[in-house]
Amino acid sequence: MSAVLRPTDTETTPVRLDSNNLGTLHITPLDAPLGARVSGIDLRDRPTAAQVLALKAALRRHHILVFSGQSPSDQQYLDFTLHFGTVFTSPRNAPVLGSDPYGNTPDVVRVSNVDDGLLGNHELPAHADHHWTPQPSAGSLLLALEVPAQGGDTTWRNLALAYDALDEATRREIDGLQLITYNPFLRSKKPLPGGKVDYRTPDIEPVTPWVAHPLVRTHPDSGRRALFLGEGTEVELVGYEPQAGAALIARLRAHLLQDRFAYTHRWQVGDVVYWDNQITLHGRTEFNPAQRRVLKRISLSGSTPF
Known part of the structure; x- marks a missing residue:
């Protein structure tokens, strides 16, 4: 057996x-x-x-x-x-x-x-x-x-593998950060004049309600740490300088989209x-x-x- x-x-x-x-x-x-x-x-x-x-x-x-x-x-x-x-x-x-x-x-x-x-x-x-x-x-x-x-x-x-493959300095940088992922169904009701954006900056009115979640999430059953970030949804790092935040998110997205995780x-x-x-x-x-x-x-x- x-x-x-x-x-x-x-x-x-x-x-x-x-x-x-x-x-x-x-x-x-x-x-x-x-x-x-x-x-x-x-x-x-x-x-x-x-x-x-x-x-x-x-x-x-x-x-x-x-x-x-x-x-x-x-x-x-x-x-x-x-x-x-x-x-x-x-x-x-x-x-x-x-x-x-x-x-x-x-x-x-x-x-x-x-x-x-x-x-x-x-x-x-x-x-x-x-x-x-x-x-x-x-x-x-x-x-x-x-x-x-x-x-x-x-x-x-595989977002856990993507997180594990980050260098130690990047993991230290992103551990503890909070990410807002804006609701695309609400955004579609308030379309932006310039079209869709991947990162919200202060000149863009946010859609509400919104909620912030950890950028690095802990799986509730296995305890694995994982990037909790999508490819193209409008997002914003809480308390992060906008230009630096947009650059960091772009770098993380390019990383998690590698074929070795897919x-x-x-x-x-x-x-x-x-x-x-x-x-x-x-x-x-x-x-x-x-x-x-x-x-x-x-x-x-x-x-x-x-």
Whole structure:
């Protein structure tokens, strides 16, 4: 009987989880800076306690989990997801993807370029979901129903590895800094005359409400330190000279966007990817608008970053 995958287990050896309680569940690390492939489990079925614990441990170690060949109904998808936490709910004054005019968001968000979907076909820069809310989501699951022949790939980036790879002087410089990530949905209601900016300076009126989070976040379960910074969202360092702050953020962004921290997923129908939103970024390549891309996302509640 194999042991449940634990944070101290090797990251390079495929792990076979095969017991009466674990069934045929396999968790195999990807040949990438983050991620593991999960097989031998059907999201339409109720997982055992041992399977849930194994998947939680694997997510803590690998940050993203890739399932293939899945076809749950919305209710089965939600039932499976709720084994890992409660559904994320945003504050009514902090809209997110899928929010209606009253601030309500469905449990299952349709991420699509067609019908009643919420996104087009354009490229999406690397970001953490709900970064601008007081308690950003802990993680999300995304189920692929229709995918384009080319494009629409998603790249995840390992923010813990990115932080570890910084030189000691830079880590000393950024530890303890607070970062405001402004809400892009609120900014879209107050567009800037010169267009989008990546760093807010004093001449630009901020959108409210806003919240500051640590630039270097501690993962609430593993204790790993990670850069908590997206690629292109409007941000501002608290109490930092604007020109120096903009230069520092630009330098950190160039660092975390290196390929050595990234895994790119080419979607297939039936894929589900479960990622830790507290320690990764994700972004999407553009695709032909004449082709359909339909996915469904469920996000899980998180905690106040520290």
